[in-house]
Amino acid sequence: DGGITQSPKYLFRKEGQNVTLSCEQNLNHDAMYWYRQDPGQGLRLIYYSQIVNDFQKGDIAEGYSVSREKKESFPLTVTSAQKNPTAFYLCASSQGQAGNQPQHFGDGTRLSIL
Amino acid sequence: QKEVEQNSGPLSVPEGAIASLNCTYSDRGSQSFFWYRQYSGKSPELIMFIYSNGDKEDGRFTAQLNKASQYVSLLIRDSQPSDSATYLCAVYSSASKIIFGSGTRLSIRP
Numbered sequence: 001d002g003g004i005t006q007s008p009k010y011l012f013r014k015e016g017q018n019v020t021l022s023c024e025q026n027l028n029h030d031a032m033y034w035y036r037q038d039p040g041q042g043l044r045l046i047y048y049s050q051i052v053n054d055f056q057k058g059d060i061a062e063g064y065s066v067s068r069e070k071k072e073s074f075p076l077t078v079t080s081a082q083k084n085p086t087a088f089y090l091c092a093s094s095q096g097q098a099g100n101q102p103q104h105f106g107d108g109t110r111l112s113i114l
Numbered sequence: 115q116k117e118v119e120q121n122s123g124p125l126s127v128p129e130g131a132i133a134s135l136n137c138t139y140s141d142r143g144s145q146s147f148f149w150y151r152q153y154s155g156k157s158p159e160l161i162m163f164i165y166s167n168g169d170k171e172d173g174r175f176t177a178q179l180n181k182a183s184q185y186v187s188l189l190i191r192d193s194q195p196s197d198s199a200t201y202l203c204a205v206y207s208s209a210s211k212i213i214f215g216s217g218t219r220l221s222i223r224p
Contacts, residue, residue: 042216100146105157
């Protein structure tokens with residue numbers, strides 16, 4: 001079955017530590033996205049990538065980094081510079097590079113501070 | 115003014131009735147419009163998308179788009195308890211980015 005796989009489901013970060021969230025898709029989608037969702041809030045865009053080896057900052061990129069070395073994979077690193085990382089992180093993908101297609105989401109990763 | 119606005123709710127609707135969810139947007143050049151359902155603790159799930167003015171129906175769901183008035187709505191007919199969730203409106207703007215509203219919490223009462 002095609003879909004988007006995020007791992008791990010739960011992640012705990014110690015102060016000063018970088019952590020990496022995995023996102024893999026087998027939908028053959030060109031575009032991939034990372035969002036952050038805080039309780040009772042909508043989705044805020046962290047980074048997006050429309051093509052391999054290229055990515056763009058979203059609205060809240062500070063303290064995060066990404067890579068897009070393969071079409072299927074778009075990992076997100078939450079660095080120690082992100083002082084308030086506790087949130088629900090969602091990865092999404094969509095067909096085409098234009099960005100106007102429906103996005104499909106993975107099951108998410110919940111990140112908390114130890 | 116927020117770029118995409120939704121009433122946070124909760125919107126309480128009796129089982130079997132029609133639930134009406136509304137969303138307004140500020141960018142007149144917006145092109146594509148999406149509705150997602152999100153159960154508590156889960157990820158968003160695409161319900162409907164609409165690109166042209168008018169109505170689009172899929173089962174119990176109808177999306178309505180009025181570009182002149184800059185609103186998009188989602189109607190859910192014969193509401194079921196399983197429809198209780200938060201509904202997110204998303205808009206693809208003329209700045210080539212998708213913007214999500216904060217969501218409307220819908221509660222279907224038996």
